Amino acid sequence: MTAILGMLAAREHLVRLSAVDLAIVIFYFALVLGIGFYLKRFAKTGEDFFLAGREMTAWVAGLAFVSANLGSLELLGWAGNAYQYGILAAHWYWIGAIPAMVLLGLVMMPFYYISKTHSVPGYLQLRYGPAASGLSAVTFAFMTILMSGVNMYAMALVMKVVLGWDINFSMWVSSLTVGVYVAAGGLFSAIFNEVLQFFLIWFGALLIPILGLYETGGWSGMVARIQQNFPGQDFTHMWGPMHSFSSNPMGIHWTGIVFGLAAVQSMGYWTTDFLVVQRVLSAKDIRSAKMAPIIGSFFKMAVPLIVILPGLLGLAVLPMHLVPNSPHLPPGQHSFDEVLPLMLVRYCGPGLLGLGITALVAGFMAGMAGNVSAFATVWTYDLYRPFIKKDATDKHYVSMGRWCTIIGLFVSIGTAYLAMRSESLMDWVQNLFGFFIAPLFGTVLLGMLWKRVTSAGGFLGLLSGTATSITLFFLMKSDPKWVAIFALSPEAKGLAQAMYQSLWSCTTCVVVTILVTLVTKPKPDQELRGLVYSLTDVAQEEHASLFHKPVFWGMLALVLLVILQIIFW
Amino acid sequence: MGEKHNIIPVWFFVGVLFLAYGVLVLASGLSRWSADATSQNAQNDVLAHLHAPVWWGALLIVLGMVYCGAFRPGRKAN
Numbered sequence: 172m173t174a175i176l177g178m179l180a181a182r183e184h185l186v187r188l189s190a191v192d193l194a195i196v197i198f199y200f201a202l203v204l205g206i207g208f209y210l211k212r213f214a215k216t217g218e219d220f221f222l223a224g225r226e227m228t229a230w231v232a233g234l235a236f237v238s239a240n241l242g243s244l245e246l247l248g249w250a251g252n253a254y255q256y257g258i259l260a261a262h263w264y265w266i267g268a269i270p271a272m273v274l275l276g277l278v279m280m281p282f283y284y285i286s287k288t289h290s291v292p293g294y295l296q297l298r299y300g301p302a303a304s305g306l307s308a309v310t311f312a313f314m315t316i317l318m319s320g321v322n323m324y325a326m327a328l329v330m331k332v333v334l335g336w337d338i339n340f341s342m343w344v345s346s347l348t349v350g351v352y353v354a355a356g357g358l359f360s361a362i363f364n365e366v367l368q369f370f371l372i373w374f375g376a377l378l379i380p381i382l383g384l385y386e387t388g389g390w391s392g393m394v395a396r397i398q399q400n401f402p403g404q405d406f407t408h409m410w411g412p413m414h415s416f417s418s419n420p421m422g423i424h425w426t427g428i429v430f431g432l433a434a435v436q437s438m439g440y441w442t443t444d445f446l447v448v449q450r451v452l453s454a455k456d457i458r459s460a461k462m463a464p465i466i467g468s469f470f471k472m473a474v475p476l477i478v479i480l481p482g483l484l485g486l487a488v489l490p491m492h493l494v495p496n497s498p499h500l501p502p503g504q505h506s507f508d509e510v511l512p513l514m515l516v517r518y519c520g521p522g523l524l525g526l527g528i529t530a531l532v533a534g535f536m537a538g539m540a541g542n543v544s545a546f547a548t549v550w551t552y553d554l555y556r557p558f559i560k561k562d563a564t565d566k567h568y569v570s571m572g573r574w575c576t577i578i579g580l581f582v583s584i585g586t587a588y589l590a591m592r593s594e595s596l597m598d599w600v601q602n603l604f605g606f607f608i609a610p611l612f613g614t615v616l617l618g619m620l621w622k623r624v625t626s627a628g629g630f631l632g633l634l635s636g637t638a639t640s641i642t643l644f645f646l647m648k649s650d651p652k653w654v655a656i657f658a659l660s661p662e663a664k665g666l667a668q669a670m671y672q673s674l675w676s677c678t679t680c681v682v683v684t685i686l687v688t689l690v691t692k693p694k695p696d697q698e699l700r701g702l703v704y705s706l707t708d709v710a711q712e713e714h715a716s717l718f719h720k721p722v723f724w725g726m727l728a729l730v731l732l733v734i735l736q737i738i739f740w
Numbered sequence: 741m742g743e744k745h746n747i748i749p750v751w752f753f754v755g756v757l758f759l760a761y762g763v764l765v766l767a768s769g770l771s772r773w774s775a776d777a778t779s780q781n782a783q784n785d786v787l788a789h790l791h792a793p794v795w796w797g798a799l800l801i802v803l804g805m806v807y808c809g810a811f812r813p814g815r816k817a818n
Binding site: 359 | 747750754757758761765766767768769785787788790793796800
């Protein structure tokens with residue numbers, strides 16, 4: 172997050188928008204507001220407002236699923252990481268996403284869907300009871316709203332640096348627009364906006380790699396230029412430089428990527444973070460729910476084209492060397508995270524520039540809409556209904572959801588102003604979210620696959636995993652000697668530390684869950700039907716043709732993933 | 741999508757977005773092209789001679805027309 176703060180330095184902004192660029196931005200705001208008002212008439216019941224009526228096709232749910240993770244800060248940050256670390260950053264899009272999406276579609280989604288839960292904490296309520304569900308709901312609601320505020324501020328800073336827009340103007344106009352259309356149409360609005368954003372981002376950013384590869388004379392020309400600009404450094408291989416911690420700029424060993432990122436962190440994020448899972452729960456039937464993450468996985472596999480490749484092209488064609496993010500950059504210097512706007516300015520004139528900027532604004536607003544819609548659902552169904560007002564009417568809960576959306580946005584705006592005053596708050600909030608995801612994956616997966624797991628085991632496993640995560644984070648921040656112990660090398664950088672932190676916290680969660688389970692009494696089978704693998708009949712589409720089977724497409728995604736790894740080894 | 745509620749498909753709105761942006765980007769590209777033909781104004785963007793806004797705008801218009809036509813309100817989905 173200091174990356175973004177670094178860009179606050181008093182420098183001339185990068186881009187001056189023309190009239191046509193402004194028209195493109197304004198049209199987007201008008202369109203999303205119009206769609207919000209149009210959808211209001213359809214969001215009448217709880218299922219409509221919180222789950223978009225459970226009538227989305229696999230394609231819409233799949234695009235919204237992947238789009239919820241394709242926010243503006245994600246684009247700017249990972250393009251910056253690609254400039255800093257090279258193609259290693261693509262691990263977060265490939266092995267750090269695709270297997271998890273396939274697992275969600277083929278293994279976990281049926282349980283979420285068949286149990287008819289509204290949310291991930293809702294599943295925990297059914298499987299483990301109120302303690303685990305309450306812990307998960309409180310941490311999710313709290314962190315989601317904080318994240319929303321921090322992202323709001325960070326994006327307003329980007330708009331200030333790139334466009335020269337006033338921070339207050341950016342925050343209030345965008346958040347009020349999001350508030351109006353989400354409060355009106357609920358998840359319908361959020362999903363429609365995410366699909367629009369998906370196309371906008373692709374068509375706003377795709378020209379950068381196309382024109383960049385044209386300028387460099389293709390992939391080999393780009394690699395040659397990178398080697399010329401940065402002699403002796405390997406930016407274009409994914410696995411080769413990871414045989415030791417010191418042989419790559421990220422300071423990570425392949426075990427961190429395989430066991431920390433692929434096996435734990437990405438699994439936790441893509442299968443238990445309700446912000447993304449909620450999009451799939453809106454699917455119209457179980458086959459669509461299984462297909463949605465798998466469809467999303469193919470698009471996710473393509474995202475490095477518009478995120479990682481521009482970062483690599485930046486290494487090849489930008490006349491200046493970008494520098495680490497810092498609050499005190501001298502005039503004329505640019506940080507890693509500015510590589511995407513710099514490439515946009517390099518190739519895009521009036522009109523196209525407006526398209527690119529609108530894509531960034533849309534990504535920001537869609538991310539905020541995702542946060543507040545998920546917050547409203549978890550607050551209403553997992554905290555307000557079970558703990559505060561149990562027997563209210565459906566209409567009452569919809570009304571609560573609408574108010575939550577507005578209140579959540581104002582809390583986010585308040586957080587944004589707090590973040591403006593405290594740089595450290597932004598860093599903490601960014602890290603806090605990771606504390607809960609890895610152990611939650613262990614709790615949910617064990618609960619789905621092993622019927623013996625008890626309520627006490629689930630709750631104590633989740634609690635101990637979260638405590639481990641927090642403890643390791645502070646230990647590694649306080650003294651580098653702990654980095655050598657828990658991240659296996661003193662050379663492990665921030666991202667590498669996070670991978671091992673996830674691995675140990677999930678392992679702790681699983682071990683504690685198993686140990687407590689073995690000494691406590693399990694739930695009777697009849698209470699676990701539809702929630703656990705051995706007690707649930709999941710339709711396997713045995714009579715469907717090959718092309719209609721989710722398992723076929725899931726396997727195809729994994730095969731493509733392997734081919735990509737071999738190509739860029 | 742929208743079977744229970746008969747909602748206009750999101751793809752129609754995607755088409756509207758493409759169409760509007762295609763027109764704006766194409767118009768901007770054409771006006772810049774004609775201005776370039778009559779003057780030697782310096783261009784800030786690299787590869788400006790490829791006139792990317794013109795063909796990108798045209799592509800958006802074609803896609804917008806396809807989406808708007810295929811998913812227009814009132815058309816019965818298969």
